[in-house]
Amino acid sequence: MRTVIAAVFVLFVATGASAKDYTAERFDSRIEVLAGGSLRVVETIAFRFEDGTFTRVVRTIPTRRTDGVEFVSASMDGVMLPRDEGAAHVRLRRQNGLRVEWLFAPAGPSRHTFVLTYVARGVARRAGDGDVVGWRVMPTEHPYRIEASRIEIRLPTQPLAPPTIETRRVGRHHLTNDGARIVIEAATIGKNGWLEAWCRFPAGQIIVQTPAWQHRQEEYRRYRNPSLLAAGIILFSGFVLLFGLRQSYDPPPRDVQVPREFSAPPDALTPALAGTLITNGSPQHEHAMASVFSLAARGVVTIREDTRGRFNQRHFTIGRGSARTLAPHEAATLDAIFDGESSADGRVELSKARTRMGRQFSTFKDAVLGELGVAGLLDADRRRIQRRYLVVGGVLIALSLIAIAPLVMVIKSYGPWMAVIPTAIGLVALVSFIYAAAHTPLSNEGVRRAEQWRAYQKYLREIATDGVRQEDWVVGARSPADLLPIAVGLGLAEIWAALFNKRGMPLPAWFHAASTSDAHPAFIAFVGSGAGAHSGGGGGGGGAAGGGSSGAS
8 A cells, every 4th residue: 555645735815915926936845865765855947027017936745644843944936044033034834734835035937946855753654565655746736837846865775666656637758767766847737736756665674663543543543443333333233222212102193184264273273382383393582482473462461662771772561461270381481481581561571571571481491281181182101102212312412422432532642433432322313303303292183283273374375475565455354463473473574574564564552662653663673673584484545745735925
């Protein structure tokens, strides 16, 4: 197997806004293979700056598949440059390898030669019964053409066979092999073109022991098969468990006949309960806000817009109205809104009310599910199976996260293959959550009525988007204001509220704007802040050790 160690040029970033045009007249490289498998490399690139102003050249040498890269020297036009000081100097960074920057005074159309010397440690590797040295002597990516290149490779001993050359977008090349000295002449190298040279030697001629990076890879491979086996066992066992949980599941009827047009809502369910049905028995925050709208429509609470604040923001408050008989989830909504402090007149800011309902949402949720259960719209066995999937998914997610913590500490020693174990656990958890979402907790009657409410949801959406006007509204039917709480519960708050602003519909009597001339925009803002935020609706072996790019600026 062979390993390519790529000499990578990184994009030379332009420091000015003007267009740049340049060509590499030459890209030469002199490579000496040292005892122990390291390479001493001297690279020379002669740029012809044709148009624009240039102030920098950047070269990044990747450290992938090496034991590190050491900077030796850098020069420009035959002058050795100091580090980090002087009008012209070089700056070194460890960024995706060793990054070398030549910084110089602005240069217009001109010719300049840049030379870089460095040592790449541990390039030679053991492959089968021999030692292999592979090196990519040109950039993988470069937005300029290279007119000509000369690569000279000096070897400590004669290779077993003539070197192998691999090219990309190289017009022509010629190889001269003189025992322990190899010369490659190349020309007409297009953008992103490159050349690689491979040499194979008898085992032990270049390296006595494998380089550290190869040793780490071999160690990593030792844990590959056990890790994959463990992950496979986890996946198989997990899927068997999930399939077994489903065996006692009694699926609901699939074909439920529903009407396409409605003169009234399907039944007398409150907006929160109806919304929970269409979300497969899962109460949402928008259902709690639908309860607020429903309570306002019945006069249990009042909605008022206060004077705008310092930054011209709208403020809405909720106050108590007349006492009425309340369903458990409506009582939970009121308790949440007015729990704690309120203003002197007993009113609560809408934003604060939403925060309180969020904190006490579990109480509201339990009340909704309790009412659906009493109404016979939930199936105890189906709920139990769905909860099992949720519990299994939650436990597995926790186990996956717990397994990741020690993995982070040992990944350098054992390699990335160990990560497939927590990944497999997480995958089973994900499938468990998908199963939970795909299994309904509703009874057959609950499924039937949920389908009716989904059809009604579609009907209301079509009404809101089909251009209905006030005079088009069916005489005797419930008005848009009457249906607003239901629309909120069904996830249609924003598009339904648009009826009032764009179609001239009268606003609900329970909404009190600060100004009658600004009432419609205020109402749209109230619906958006109150319910809109939650409304939905349903070469031999191993690849090149680098690559990168090249350019000038």
